[in-house]
Amino acid sequence: MNTPSITQVQGVLVGHATNEEALTGVTVVLTPEGAVAGVDVRGGAPSTRETDLLDPVNLVQQVHAVVLTGGSAFGLAAATGVVSWLYERGYGFDVGLTKVPIVPAAVIFDLGIGRADIWPDATMGYAACVAAETTVAEGSVGAGTGATVGKVGGMGTAMRGGVGTWSETLANGVTVGALVVVNAFGDVVDDQGRIVAGARTSDRTLIGTGTLLRGGLSRQSFADSVGQNTTIAVVATDARLDKAAATRLAMMAQDGLARAIRPAHSPFDGDTVFALATGVHEAPPLVTLGAVAADVLATAIVRAVQAATTAAGVPAARDLAGS
Template sequence: MIIPAITAVQGVLVGQVADQDALTGVTVVLTPNGATAGVDVRGGAPGTRETDLLNPVNLVQQVHAVVLTGGSAFGLAAATGVVSWLHERGYGFDVGLTKVPIVPAAVIFDLGIGRSDVWPDATMGYAACMAAEAAVAEGSVGAGIGATVGKVGGMATAMRGGVGSWSETLADGVTVGALAVVNAFGDVVDDHGRIIAGARAPDQSLIGTSALLRSGLSRRSFADTTGQNTTIAVVATDARLDKAAATRLAMMAQDGLARAIRPAHSPFDGDTVFALATGVYEAPPLVTLGAVAADVLATAIMRAVQAATAAAGVPAARDL
């Protein structure tokens, strides 16, 4: 069954590759013909590339891909492969002498599971572009293959994160979609606030991160996960937006992240949301797009952990 994923947005494709042994990988959201972009970074420990150029006051108006990758800062090298793939095909910002592909990126920390000496590189980024298609796999795939959540007690309390996607088409034909790589310090909850995947007690019950923090959990208990968490996401629409509106769309979409992950935007997470607008249709009111973006991102986050599978001794939601 084909799900209504982010690729329902006209002009968007997704490519994913992963190293099954090292448990790290890359997810590329491709917009080779260009998309107006914005970004909102709210986590305290982000790892990013080329986010400053998305500021509405800066020159470049469109991007050609967004890279979501494992490997922490090492994994930013995957963007080089995406740049090469786009350049070979003549995509990019025309500077007269050549065309320069604009490829922002964000990372998750997945070095604590699988292998810590292997991370995505340019070859893997290039391969993700070669694999790009309309179908979007979810769960333990791409950049989410090494993702985990509920790490307040380190891997002893963790469960599996992953990749999730969802979209909604409005009455006027405009589509809003989201893709998330969920690797949170906190828990993922459903629409009623029930924990789907998060911090586990020794008996495997879902005790939850907030409860453990309120209990006076020692700072030393989660010292080994400092800076090792992040949920990174892309929301996209085929409406026409300028950079300021795309930035606001990313900001509003962060509300969906905060609804689905508790706590969110912590000092230990690098929560980052990109927004893309491919410009096919006249835009409905921005408040409408932002409200839907928050909803589809929350759903994508929930789907990521529901589709994940166990690995390296860390259980998934389906196992409990």
């Protein structure tokens, strides 16, 4: 049986492109036939593209992909390659003269690990589209390649983040899925509140961001973390929603982020959640979709760090579990 993932939502594919030398990459969530979309930005340090058009008052109703990428603001260039891939295949918003693919994007800051002079570009974005399929790799892949968490003390307290996904199908056949890139300032916790990956000591003992914050940190410690974090996610459903409902779905999904990451939505994070609705099935009550979206996003976040692997001397959760 296939592991539940966002691609169990009808009309959704996922592709990764990875640069293991530079420790960066791109993950694209493709909806070539179009999906109604919304977005909710909660973090204090976001870096995004094409999020204004997702406002329910604006004209365009559907998007054709969402790009999640490393490389900080440099990495937004990856979306150009996704636009090219879609355009070549005739997908996009019909403006009469041509079709314009609509591709929102969000980035994480991963320049502090691997190489800071190489970041995702249009070629890598295109490659992620070519690789898109229904099987979704998790962990240190795609946009999660250089992801880290627990950076309250800079990279000296960090552990590995990554990509995670999960989904749930309701009794009426509607599926809700999530895909997330976890690159948080805070710790990732399970449904019992136990830290799975987060701030640690030099001997790899988990101490937790909350403990370090309460104990007092130097201004330099915070300076090392400013703008170097962000958890970015896509939640998707095959229910029929309008843009206002998709926006509310993204907002409710943020509750899952706050459950699984502590603290969340900090001044140093750019936490952004996109919501997609492919419109295959009649929608159940929005409160149901939102509640499930929060649950699957929280599960995907934990899976992201559980699947991550050590790189550049930064340990992963699986290393601590085996020590």
